[in-house]
Amino acid sequence: MSFTLHGLGVSGGIAIGHAHLLTSASLEVDHYSIPEEFIGREVRRFDKGVKQVRAELDALERNLQTSQRGDATSDMAAFVTVHRMILDDATFSDAPREIIKREACNAEWALKLQLDELLAHFAEVQDEYLRERKTDVRQVAERVVAALTGQGGVVPEKLRARAEDTILVARDLSPADVILFKDHKVAAFVTDLGGQTSHTAILARSLAIPAIVALHTSRELVREDELIIIDGTQGVLIVEPDETVLAEYRLKQSQWKLERQKLSRIKTAAADTLDGTHVELHANIELPGDLDSVKASGASGVGLFRSEFLFMNRKDLPPEDEQFEAYKHVAEGMKGKPVVVRTLDIGADKSLGGPDQGPAHSALGLRAIRYCLAEPQIFNTQLRAILRASRFGDIRILIPMLVSANEITQTFAAIARAKEQLKQEGKKFNDNILVGGMIEIPAAAIALPMFLKHLDFISIGTNDLIQYTLAIDRTDDTVAHLYDPLHPAVLLLISSVIRQANDAGVPVTVCGEMAGDVQLTRLLLGFGLRDFSMHPANLLLVKQRVLMSNLPDILPIANRILKADDPDKLRALVAKLNV
Ligand code: PEP
Ligand code: MG
Secondary structure, X not given: OOEEEEOEEEEOOEEEEXXXXXXXXXXXXXXXXXXXXXXXXXXXXXHHXXXXXXXXXXXXXXXXXXXXXXXXXXXHHHHXXXXXXXHHOHHHHOHHHHHHHHHOEOHHHHHHHHHHHHHHHHHHOOOHHHHHOHHHHHHHHHHHHHHHHOOOOOOHHHHHOOOOOXXXXXOOOOHHHHHHHHOOOOOEEEEOOOOOOOHHHHHHHHHOOOEEEOOOOHHHHOOOOOEXXXXXXXXXXXXXOXXXXXXXXXXXXXXXXXXXXXXXXXXXXXXXXXXXXXXXXXXXEOOHHHHHHHHHHOOOOEEEEEHHHHHEOOOOOOOXXXXXXXXXXXXXXXXXXEEEEEOOOOEOOEOOEOOOOOOOOOOOOOOHHHHHHHOXXXXXXXXXXXXXXXXXXXXXXXEOOOOOHHHHHHHHHHHHHHHHHHHHOOOOOXXXXXXXXXXXXXXXXXXXXXXXXXXXXXXXXXXXXXXXXHOOOOOOHHHHHHOOOOOHHHHHHHHHHHHHHHHHOOOEEEOOHHHHOHHHHHHHHHOOOOEEEEOHHHHHHHHHHHHOOOHHHHHHHHHHHHHOOOHHHHHHHHHHHOO
């Protein structure tokens, strides 16, 4: 049966391929013993997992009541009710607790033992309808295991074995999962959770593969190996399309590819507006292997190297020499063009290690520079590696999430310490290395002079600036619709940071997702921005827009936008900028 689901398109393009459902591997659980004194705690962990799934099902139910999405809403409502009943049944929610106590085993294993027993009973049931409920029982168990383990993730070995037209369908994917797709190609992915500027979505755009998040029900409704179409621009997923629809999307797909190819003609052109204003367009990268796409985009440097991706999908920390080689590789590859290495921004939706390392810190917690200052050894290793690589090109240091004067002082002290160590060891580095800071917390944007005084340059992280200004978790699909780069408060903060930095003669870049959104290019130019950093996949599109822009036309409209407080009027003015 063909049907359509709608979500949030976070990375454009069309993919046509076969579905591969993720998380079925989550029932391949570990078995380990729990010491007597920790049995109570393990039972509580199981209860917490069940409680979390109950909350998830409640949210799904609420969502279905208010949603107009998809053709399958009533089927889904029935399905959620069945899952609630299964979860609330004592054979499911109580029996594993007894098994934990009796067998002194971990919660996942207890659940698996109970599930095996339940499934064995199903095999004997004569009634076909009841026999069919076996899949539901298994899905509920998967949900609980995912809650206990913090999500069943991508298994690289399984991915490698799959064809390149594979489209991954998952409840959620972590940034650590998605970064694996750089080595194991997939055509597209869709998730039921997630937001527009979660790192999962950002990675999809940097991989230039179509992606949809916040589909809510795809993991339940799509079946393994089904033929599906993903339209990442419109946020549409079509299951088992008929021949006419298939032909239409094949055409759209080749048009999309053709337009992208045509853009390569402006790769070497200088990014100058019609009135002759020069604009710098830099690239954001996650790993040294991204250099090829940076070169293909004609970027004038790397404006943001998210170094934390060097720390993911591994059990240990990358040693100094390994980090040094990575930074040196990028510096040399860019042949003297600037390379801005952001120090470790771990926390929030990015955790050290792999996707199975448990939940990361909260977005308001021990993240980025806060984490580094709390872990001086890890910070020192990274600073030494960056400094040592600095003599192989134009490397600059960027500090994420600065908010207080104290952090600036401590950071400079840490850099001075690393320099002093290297001097004593006779190791060479660029003593005049530039040090900049991300402006991504509203407090930093408001108290900007404090930062401009100390930093060589600033980079506006609009993803977090929006998240913290509007109090919207960028990874949470339930509030994704409230995430608004055009909120007047956001625009006032961004424009005031750009203006103050320009007045003070401190170079300013925007490196958040707004910089790569071609609909916002002219607005940012109108605010005075002359330096953009974005994922390479969008760079030529933005360049095309710069080439077709005339600042004297833009400025009066940008000023009116800053004064507009009516959302419709504001959007109409942004649309006017783009005609
Ligand atoms: C930002 O917050 O805008 C940013 C560029 O950094 P990240 O997305 O990695 O948090
Ligand atoms: Mg950020």
